[in-house]
Amino acid sequence: MTFDWMKIPYALLTLFIVFNFGLLLTAFIAKIGARAGRRHGIPIWQNYIDLIKNYGQRSSITHGVMFYLGPVFRLTGGVGLLLFVPTIYGSEMFSNLSFAGDLILALYFVFFGTLGMALGAGESGHPHAAIGITRGLAQVTAAELPLALAVFAVALQYQTLSVTEIVAAQQGGMMNWTMFTNPLAVAAAMLAFLGSMMRPPFDVVLAPQEIPIGPPTEYHSAYLALMQTNRAIFPIAKIVIYMNLFFGGATSWPEFAVKVFLIYLFSAFVGVCFPRFRVEQSIRWFLIWAVPLGVLSILWV
Amino acid sequence: MMTSLAHWAMAAGFVLILIGFYGALTNRNLLRMIVAFCIADTGVNIVLVAVGHMRGRTAPILDSAVPVADAVSRIIDPVPQALVLTAIVIGLGVTAMMLAYALKLYEKKRTLDIAKFTELKW
């Protein structure tokens, strides 16, 4: 088996673009959120400042091996997820490392970072970390379900699990997007999307007010920096999957930017409009509203 | 059809059995039960003998009255008679056993009431 070594610099390029895009986008979204709440919000480059500061700081504290590795897992998950999915359709350059596996790989790799992070936070011994994790895991089981159903519907629809092929099938006009060919699946998936973005009404996991900062309570300095890096990359990586599956993918970086922004905005929009659910409420909500949509989408195909 | 002696004897035997059974079923006194069984036994024996009876024949003993050659047409069926002998003796053995039991039971509890010996159950 021959390996095209040029894939590595290309992948790093993707990573670099997405990273910066992510930093700016999250700040921008935060600002929109603040404005919706009649606040001024952070400057657009705030994330860069935080990141540089945190990378610059040194910590002499660790709670143990898993604690130390937690952010590494987390970021590996984010980076890996990004790289296992092609970013730009039709571009050999930005197909990344998708040769390693298909959609299923991406979906399951989402959990890699989550699990590692949970373990790291768990070792800190901080009870709030554990509480946050239990809430997060509990919620994600319900939130993932509509997504899984939608993905399954899409895979059935296009008879493939390859992301590239799914995007290919949606080319040739907006009406070919899954959003229009299988609206139920997309609706289900987008509801699930809300649950996975850690924004209101599904952000009790982080619970910024009640519990200082949820699972990452104990992380600071370079640990935190790694996690912040991930926070820039990971949502984008996830949105890329949504984009590819449901919204026709992107054939160029500008299209990419617009689509990712809009999808991200959707969650922010819902977030500023709705109050927060408790965990059991959000589980029920997903099961009652999102899952039936997913079921219908499967039966529809 | 109840014409022959055998029928009457048999009926009497059956009645005795039923009387004996009734006594055994309704008397709570051990000794009375044993007596009831003796009555039933007697009934059984009568039935046994009655079955062997044949009208107008005589006892199965070969003597001057019943020569060997005529035996087939002159004697009644000897088998029930032999059987009843055994039955009587066995009945006697059983009765003796039951009496011994009654005695021992009385020794234990100073009562002959069968309803008082119900520790073992279920």
Next chain:
Amino acid sequence: MEPIMIKNAIALLLLAAVGAIFVSLLAGYMPDEQLNLTARYYAERTAQDIGTANIVTAIVVTYRGLDTLGEVTVLFISAAIVGLVLAQGRLPTNVPGSPQQPRVPVGELLSTGSRLLTPLILLLGIYVFVNGHLTPGGGFQGGAIIASGMLLLLLADPLKHFSHRLIDVIESISGLLFVGIGVLGLLYAGGFLDNRLLPIGTLGELFSAGVIPLIYSLIGLKVGSEFSSMLASLSETEEA
């Protein structure tokens, strides 16, 4: 309704059903006009094969000798058990040494009568079993008569002791001989308890019918001793 009445009613109900079974037996019963296969065989063959005048005896002692052996054994173990059990325990109130209740004296008539009658009764018993193959009667009847003699003695003198040892020996030896003769039949004649170990002799004579008189005598002795043993055991429970 009282429980006792319910019980009686159920008993009557059950017995009515059993009675119904009996009635149908009775209704279906037709006395034979001819001897059946088995009886005919006995009627025809007893005289020549067994040599007893009393066909019932032939059946009891020979044809169905195994039954008889069984019934003797029944008596044997009944006597053994009764003896064993009654010897084991006494009524708790009758602790040795406690004052005996005064007995009603036995009448003159009874005591004298018993002395007179007992030998006669014993003799009659012996006669009955020795002639069992010829006349009505046999070992069981004879044994019972002997035992009745014993009973008379006991009535006359309730304190009288029989030698259990003697009774046991008689009982056992007669039993042993009975089985022994049976086995000899197996070895030297047609089969177990075959009476033709000894010559059949002439029909109607005392010494005829092969070993039947012998066996019946043994049975008589055995039955007599067993009955006596039981009577003695039972009476001892009274006296002690």
Next chain:
Amino acid sequence: MVSPLYIIAVALVAAFLLGLLKEERRGLAYSVTLVTLALMSWISANWLWLFISTDAVPVEIYTAGTAPPFAINLRMGLVEAALTLLINLTGLISGLAMKDSLLRQGRRAMAVWLVAVMALSGIVLTRDMFNMFVFFELAVIATAGLVLISEHIRNDGLTLAAGFKYMITSQFISTFLLIGIIFAYHATGTLNIDGMANTSLVLLNGGSIAFFLMFIAIIAELKPFPANGWALDIYESADPAFSALFSAATGAAALYAADKLLLIGGAEWLPIATGIGIVTFVAANLLALPQTHDRRLLGYSSIAQTGLILVVLGQRDILGEHTLFIAGGLLLSHAVAKAGLFWLSGLVAGRELNAWAALRSHPLLVFAFVTFICMLTGLPPFPGFYAKWELIHLLAGEGRIALLGLILFSALIEAGYLFRWFGYVMKRESPAEPVDTAPHKTAAVLVAVIAAWGLSFLWGELAGALFGRGNILLALPLLFALSFLLLDPLPAWLKNTLAIAGMVAWFYLTYTEYDPLRMIFAAIFLIGGALTLLASYHAHGKRIGFYPSAMLMYAGLAMLIRATSTFDFFVAWELLTVGSYFLILRGKHSEPHALSYILFSLGGAFMILAGFALAAQGAPHFSLASLQELAQPLAPWVFLLLAIGFMTKTAAIGLHIWLPGAHAEAETDVSPMVSGILLKAGLYGLIMLLLTMGRQNFYGVDLVNAMLWIGAITALIGNLLAIFQEDAKRLLAYSSIGQMGYAMFGLALMNHLGWLMALMFVINHYVYKSMLFLAVGGVAKRTGTREMYRMGGLITLMPLSFIATLIGIIAVSGVPPLSGFGGRWIFYNAILTSEARLPMIILFLAGPIAFLYLFRLIYTIFLGQLKDEFRRVKEAPFWIILPQMIYVAILLVVAVVPGLVLRHVDAYLDQFFPNGGLSWDGMIITSDFGYWNPIAIMIIVGVIFMTLFSWLLFVNRRAQKVKQFNIVFSAERPFRPETTHFAWNFFAPYRKALGFLTLPLVTLFWSTMTDFLHTAGDLTRRFYTGNGQTYAYHLLGFVIIVYLFGMGIQP
């Protein structure tokens, strides 16, 4: 040959001789008694040998030198020889066991004993009806007498009362018998049994009532329900050695007498006998359920067994020439086992079932007990097993399904109380009074044990001769397992080495025989089994009982995969079931769980048996492969029965309640065996079933589709229940339920990838579940608790266990890059081609739930706050860690090169599912829908991870570990780990949201069922008031009911 008459003559001579002896010469009298009994046994044995070794025809013995029917005749044939041998030997050994009381009571008691045995032999031998009556009366009087004279042992009057009740009953019986005999004589002109049979008595005038009276009298001697209160009282109160005779010998004689009567009665009476038998079998077992008195329980069991044999006699119209084999197998099993148990009860001081726990200190006696209850339950290799197999097959072949069902149901109840009792023996507190180990008493028990195994061998040979089956006892794996019984005194490590060597050697000897599918199972069962056994090196001492049990299970597993016929398969199935039961029972608190395990398993096994029987349709041989030739309407039923049977083992939902307790309470090294390995037996069964029978339509329901649903629901409920467990091993156990659900789902997809996924689950589940159970078991061993919230922070103290757990949970969860992901990937590919979409939704829900319990497992044990009491805890013992590390290595290898195994299976599956396979192109695995490159994934993830890790190391190289409580806490400083370790009720919100799905409805259902049975038994037994007169009412009522039935069916 010595004439059989000598059996009678010798006994009588001796009895009369005893009368001559002096009362004081008790020793001599006792010797005479024993010698006589031995002589009687010898005569019978001689005859038996004659009939076995030659084709001799039965011999007629005439008495009085006259041919029947004019004189009494006896018959000595194979059956008679066997039965008289049984009777005489039982008499001899019981006489031995009763030594003390016989010596105390003296010669007369001995004479009665001899007469009793002789009378029973007489019942068997005689061919004359009236003679049989005489022998019966002799037996009755002797029995009553023995009861009467053994009374003084207890001296409480109870025995006396029981004896008197018996006498009352026998008075009624003998009345009926005599009336019956005389009218039968009148009707036929003969007293000879064969003569009566020849003249077809029942058809003659008045003959049927006469026959009925004889019949009912003999049947009443069999203690049929409900006319059997007296018998129970005797069993309860008499000397156990006597009860042994009463149960084994009297029962055998009375059964043979009933058999003779059925000869007279002809075909019309067979249904009546069957009816009485089955009612008795069911009712007596039901009534035995609430018993706590050991001997009364044995009494109920005796009655039940007699009922079963009566059923067999009543079914002779279809059993034909096999009646003897079947009835004999059941009868001898019953007789030997019951006699053995009664003798054993003579050793135990207490009368409560609990008191038998005293046996525990004597392994040999425990073995005896096990032998007896397995024999009674009809487990292989005992004769009852062969008999049950043939019986069920013949019944099924003739379509007597209701009877078949009742027999199996009742047998299950019987197994229930017997194994419950065994649980008491092994687990209940041992009473203060020790076992009475007088040599003559133990010798009796041991003779029964030897007889049990000897008969097993004999029946195996007979089965070989009659049906061409292999003798189970000659199966090498079983012999190997049994040899550990003899090796048990050796130290555990030595036995462990032998066991491992044996399993590996067996694999080496047989590996060429397996196709790739079987190879997977063979590898897991044998090599995998050997691997888990490595953990057993940690045990010290002798570990009595562990190796025979474990090797029995492995023997069953080894035989299972080599089985080609239904018979071999079922034998293996039963062996592995019972072996694993013994293993599970070893756990400290596993008594109730082991019981529910064995009950569910046996219930499932009976389903399988019924399924096989139905499939065979009376054919003596049925290969597993012929299952595919079955057609409607039979096929769906067979499928259903077999599927339920196998799903019991995989703990499908509804049948799963045994698993959590059984797996959790088992010993540390047993849990991986029963979870990682044993569960696969069920999957293997399902695979066999689906391979041969495929889809079946059952009244419009596609059964495979139903299985799909069951699999999905099982996966969901199993996972859901797992997240709410506080007990680590229970969590793993529930997780197994869920995992088996996945595997079942995969199989039920009935496509190439579905099967591949199921097989992948088979392998993966073995590896990670064994590993996790060992890891958790090691932790539990060190901390002394399995409650996860009591642990916490053990990562630094038990790092290796942590690593195993970490790798394990990653593998279970299916997160790339470990091997679990492969399973998920195949799963998604598999379902894409399936039509059934709804059940998948359930499975989608189940998937992520796994994360919840897995995180809980690792977090609450290894992360979080370390408790003060565990600060000195050490890493788990070396031998428990070693296999875990091997499993870690296996997982990593399989993760990188899954093709190592899967390729072959994939290719093999092509013959069943030609479409939809995978293509193995270099390192890339491609399906019709997607692709997957395990090595690439591993490398990419590894590189990213290492890069970031290096980066963190670079920037954060000076990080030092801080103290436990050095955490940022809202406004106060935690100081107690207990209050800071968030672990209890971990997923409270989840319970609020979905807890309703975990309501223990299934448990409720089954406990209601068992409660119902218990209550039914408990209420019904009130009907035995203890009053002898009431029993007479029962008897008369019984007679009348049977009369109405019997006359109703007469033409």
